[in-house]
Every structure is written in C-alpha cells, then in structure tokens.
Amino acid sequence: MSSFSTWDVIRNLLLSLPWTLFLSAIAFFGGIVLGFFLLIMRIMRPDSLGRFITWYVQLFQGTPLLMQLFLTYFGLALFGFNPSPLLAATLCLSFYASAFLTEAWYGCVISIPRGQWEASSSLALNLREQLRYVIFPQALRISVPPTVGLLVQIIKNTSLASVIGFVELTRTGQIITNVTYDPFFVYGMVALLYFALCFPFSLWGRTLERKFNVVR
Amino acid sequence: MKVLDFSDVIMAWPLFVSGFFLTCLLTIASCFLGTLLGTVCAWIRLQGPFLLKVIVGAYVELFRNTPFIIQIFFIFFGLASAGFKMGAIVASLVALTLNLGAYACEIVRAGIQATPKGQLEAAQSLALNRWQIFTRVMVAPGLARVWPALVSQLVIMMLATSVCSQISAEEISYSANFVAGKTFRSFESFMIVTACYLVIAIFFRKLLFWVGPRFIFGRIKF
Numbered sequence: 246m247s248s249f250s251t252w253d254v255i256r257n258l259l260l261s262l263p264w265t266l267f268l269s270a271i272a273f274f275g276g277i278v279l280g281f282f283l284l285i286m287r288i289m290r291p292d293s294l295g296r297f298i299t300w301y302v303q304l305f306q307g308t309p310l311l312m313q314l315f316l317t318y319f320g321l322a323l324f325g326f327n328p329s330p331l332l333a334a335t336l337c338l339s340f341y342a343s344a345f346l347t348e349a350w351y352g353c354v355i356s357i358p359r360g361q362w363e364a365s366s367s368l369a370l371n372l373r374e375q376l377r378y379v380i381f382p383q384a385l386r387i388s389v390p391p392t393v394g395l396l397v398q399i400i401k402n403t404s405l406a407s408v409i410g411f412v413e414l415t416r417t418g419q420i421i422t423n424v425t426y427d428p429f430f431v432y433g434m435v436a437l438l439y440f441a442l443c444f445p446f447s448l449w450g451r452t453l454e455r456k457f458n459v460v461r
Numbered sequence: 462m463k464v465l466d467f468s469d470v471i472m473a474w475p476l477f478v479s480g481f482f483l484t485c486l487l488t489i490a491s492c493f494l495g496t497l498l499g500t501v502c503a504w505i506r507l508q509g510p511f512l513l514k515v516i517v518g519a520y521v522e523l524f525r526n527t528p529f530i531i532q533i534f535f536i537f538f539g540l541a542s543a544g545f546k547m548g549a550i551v552a553s554l555v556a557l558t559l560n561l562g563a564y565a566c567e568i569v570r571a572g573i574q575a576t577p578k579g580q581l582e583a584a585q586s587l588a589l590n591r592w593q594i595f596t597r598v599m600v601a602p603g604l605a606r607v608w609p610a611l612v613s614q615l616v617i618m619m620l621a622t623s624v625c626s627q628i629s630a631e632e633i634s635y636s637a638n639f640v641a642g643k644t645f646r647s648f649e650s651f652m653i654v655t656a657c658y659l660v661i662a663i664f665f666r667k668l669l670f671w672v673g674p675r676f677i678f679g680r681i682k683f
Contacts, residue, residue, distance in 0.1 A: 307616075307662035309623035311634060312655040319647040323464060397526070404528035408627065415530060428538035436527045436535060443526035 249425045258434055261417035265442070268403045268413060271335050273396055276342025283347040288354065288376065298347065305344035310405050313337050318409045334406035342399050349395060353388040354380060386457060393450035397443045404439070414438060469644040470653060473636075480636035481657065483550070487632060488619045488665070491557035495618065496611070498558060499565025500600060506570055508595075517566070524563035530624050532556050537628040553625035553632075561618045568610050572603030601678040608678070612669045616662055623658070633657060 283301070286294045305313065317337040321328040328336075357380055365379040407416035418435040422428045505517045524532065536559075537552040547555065576599050584598040604611070626634035637654035641647040 304659065307620075307659045308655045309620040309634070309658055311623045311626075312637070312651055312658060315637075315641075315651045316648065316655060319641075319651060323648045401526075401528040404530050405624070407530070415528065415534075418531070418534075422538065427542065428534065429540070429543045432531055432535040432539045436523075436531045439527045439531060440523060444522065447522075447526055 249421065251430075254421055254425065254431060255434060257421060258414065258417055258431075258438060261412065261414050262438060262442075264411075264413040265400070265403050268331075268334060268338065268406060268411070269396075269400045272338035272342050272403065273399050275335065275339030276346050276395075276399070279339060279343035280346030280350065283343060284350050284354070285376075287347070287351055289372065302344045302348045305341055306348070310337075310341055310402055311408060313341060314405060314409050330406065330409045330411035333409055334403070334411045338399065338403065338406070341402070342395065345395050345398070346392065349391045350384065350388050353384040353391075356387065357383050390450050390454040390457065393446055393453060397446045397450070400443055400446070401439065465649060466646060467649050467653070470640055470646050470649045473640045473644070476636040476640060477633060477653065477657070480631060480633035480654075483630065483632040484619075484622050484661070487550070487553055487557060487622045487625065487630070490554055491561055491618060491622075492615050494554075494558040495561025496565050496569075496615075498562030500569050502562060502566035503569040503573055504595065506566065507573060520559075521563045521566050524560055525567070529556070529560055529621050530627060532560055533624060533628055549625070549628050549630040552628060553622070553630040557618060557622065557625075560621070561614070564614050564618075565611065568607050568614060569600070569603060571610075572605075572607035573599045575606055576603060605674070605678040608670075608673050612666060612673070615669060616666055619662065619665055620658065 283298050287298045314334065314337050318328060318330070318333040321333060321336075361379055361383065362375065365375045370378065403413060404415040406413060407419065410416070412420075414435055418431050422431045425431065502517045502521065505513045506521075509517070533553065533556040536556045537547065537549065540552075541547065580598055580602075581594065584594045589598070622632055623634040625632055626638060629635065633654050637650045641650040644650065
C-alpha cells in the first residue's frame with residue numbers, strides 16, 4: 246500500500262505533460278503538411294478535387310472528434326493493423342487538424358482581393374508563380390492568428406486521446422484519481438496545467454490579430 | 462467472420478433512438494442556457510461593475526483554455542467529492558452550459574461592440590431606457606451580426622455532447638459504446654453513430670439559420 250503525497254500527484258502529472266505536448270506537436274505538424282497539400286489541390290482543381298475536399302472538411306467538422314478517434318482506432322484494427330493508441334491518436338488528430346487548417350487557409354486565400362489575381366495573371370505569371378509570389382505571401386499574414394487559435398484547439402483536443410487509452414495528461418489524471426480518490430484536486434491541477442499550456446498561445450494569437458488588424 | 466456486419470448493431474436500434482433523444486435534449490437545453498449566460502456575461506464585461514468584470518473575465522479565459530473533458534470531469538467527479546453531488550445528466554448540462562457561456566460571451570461581445578455609435582445616440586434621444594437600449598439596439602442586432610459565428614459554436618457544442626458519454630450520461634455516444642461492448646462490432650456501431658452526428662450537425666445548422674432571423678433577433682437586414 247503506497248500513499249500519494251501532493252508532490253507525487255503534481256510530479257506524475259508533470260511527467261505526463263511531454264506526451265500531451267508531443268501529441269499536439271505531431272498532430273499540428275501533420276495537420277499543416279496535409280492541410281497545405283489539400284489547400285493546393287483545392288486551388289488548382291476547384292471543380293473536381295475541390296468538391297471532395299469540401300466533403301472531407303464537412304465530414305471532420307460535422308462529427309465529434311471522440312467518434313473519429315474510436316473509428317480510427319477500431320477501423321485500423323478491423324482492417325488488419327493493430328494500432329497503438331499513439332499511432333491511432335496521431336493519425337486521427339492530424340486528419341482532424343488538416344480539415345480545420347485547410348478550411349481556415351482557404352478562407353484566407355479567398356479573402357485576397359480579386360485585383361491581385363488579375364494583376365498577377367496580366368503579368369503573365371502562371372498559377373504556380375501567382376501563388377508563390379503574390380497570393381501566399383499576403384495570405385500567410387492573415388492566416389497566422391487563426392492558425393494559432395487552431396493550435397490551442399488541438400492542444401485541448403489531445404485530451405480526448407485519453408479515451409482510446411493514450412496516457413497523456415488527462416489519462417494520467419484519471420489514473421491518479423483512481424488511486425488517491427481526490428478528483429477535486431487532481432482534475433483541478435490538470436485543468437491548471439492545460440490552462441498554463443494554452444493561455445500563452447491564446448494571448449499570443451490575440452496580440453497577432455490586433456497587430457495585423459491595425460496594419461490592414 | 463465478415464469484415465463489416467451491421468445486423469447485430471441494427472438490432473439494437475431502440476438504444477440508439479433513446480440516446481438520440483438525450484443528445485437532442487442536452488443540445489437544445491445547453492444551447493438555450495449557454496447563449497443566455499453568454500449574453501449576460503457579455504453585458505457584464507462591457508458595462509458591469511469592476512469586480513464582476515474581473516470574475517467574468519477569469520471565468521471566460523479559464524473555460525476557453527481548458528479541454529471540455531476536464532471541465533466535465535471536474536464538475537461531475539471533483540465537485541461531487543467536494544459535496545455538490547449531481548446526476549450525470551445534470552452535470553453534463555452544467556458543464557455544457559458553462560463551456561458554451563464562455564465562448565458565447567466573446568462572440569456576443571464582439572457583436573455588441575460593433576454597434577454603431579449613432580444608433581446608441583439615436584436610441585438615447587428617443588428616450589429608451591438602458592434595458593431597452595441593451596436588448597433592442599445592442600443585443601438583437603449584435604446577435605444578427607455574429608449569428609454565423611454563434612451557429613458554428615452551437616454546432617461545436619452539439620458535437621461536444623458526445624464527451625458526456627464519458628461520465629455515463631446515456632446519450633448517443635454512450636449507446637455506441639454500449640452496443641460496441643455488447644456485440645463486439647465496435648467499428649460498425651461507431652460508424653452508425655458518427656453518421657447520425659453528421660446528419661444532426663447538418664440539420665441543426667440549417668435549423669439555427671432558420672430560427673435565428675424569425676424568433677431570436679427579428680427580421681433585420683444588413
């Protein structure tokens with residue numbers, strides 16, 4: 246019979262924090278790569294591929310992440326793979342992030358004035374050059390605040406990976422609660438840790454938004 | 462063993478139906494209460510007394526920067542151990558309302574802040590009192606202005622009700638988990654419920670865009 250001191254609880258929670266960060270980082274990075282790829286596809290082929298990507302976004306924005314996680318986890322198992330919770334959570338969160346990011350960025354590209362497209366095509370730039378030298382540099386500026394906002398969403402959403410058994414901050418909190426029977430303190434601490442993680446990014450995102458709004 | 466076999470899962474349809482109704486109930490109740498709470502908080506953050514402003518500001522930041530699953534665990538398990546015992550459904554409702562209230566506060570506040578100054582002056586010169594100005598000149602057009610953003614938030618809230626299954630509120634995700642455990646057809650069970658959520662989300666969004674202009678902020682054209 247071992248007993249947990251307050252320090253033990255905090256230490257164990259802090260030890261699990263890197264897993265939350267790790268999962269967030271991979272999901273965010275995967276989301277950026279896949280989301281950017283989808284964005285290009287959507288701009289290049291708005292009629293054929295664009296429609297599929299709209300459906301893809303709809304699918305991820307219209308269903309709960311919890312269900313997506315379960316489907317990925319059990320779906321991979323059904324088709325012969327035996328995924329670790331880490332693999333399933335990473336895959337699922339990356340797809341989820343890519344859907345949200347591609348939608349946000351598409352909005353940024355759309356909001357670039359038509360005249361910019363027309364002017365650059367009258368300079369005989371092809372589509373690739375237009376995007377590379379005219380559209381993306383401008384869209385990048387306005388896309389930073391929503392992207393930071395989505396990063397906060399992703400950090401918070403990694404907590405749902407606990408339901409498929411991935412041991413990160415939330416799951417560790419559950420396990421410790423099962424030992425100490427003090428959910429008030431443990432979940433309070435977990436909430437504070439998430440807050441400490443997300444709040445700086447929220448503030449940063451807000452500052453960026455204000456800064457870019459003044460310039461525009 | 463066939464790869465996909467829906468027969469056992471479909472046999473459990475009464476569970477899905479009862480779960481569906483609880484999901485709808487949780488969604489509608491929390492949307493109503495949460496938007497109300499958000500509007501009150503928006504008023505406090507703009508015009509309320511200083512102390513309340515600080516408290517509401519802290520509440521909003523705290524709930525916007527922590528995951529919903531932790532909030533619901535804290536309210537259901539944490540508060541129970543501190544003496545406030547609630548049933549799973551009541552705890553879900555409280556958590557959903559508080560969560561939505563924090564997000565709605567920021568959205569509604571943005572809408573209210575965009576009220577043109579001339580309209581406020583016009584309202585004052587027509588001798589409307591503070592309450593009339595707030596409800597008719599600030600909130601109603603403010604809601605109309607941010608309605609698309611608010612609708613997105615309400616849909617996100619509807620999707621978040623799935624997390625309530627983790628504290629054994631018997632909504633449709635709980636049915637999915639239960640049927641998955643009983644029939645060993647996890648993938649099929651979750652697939653059906655995910656499809657249900659997709660249909661609810663699309664329908665709910667349409668419904669809100671229909672309800673808003675008719676019943677919530679009147680026929681205002683911008």
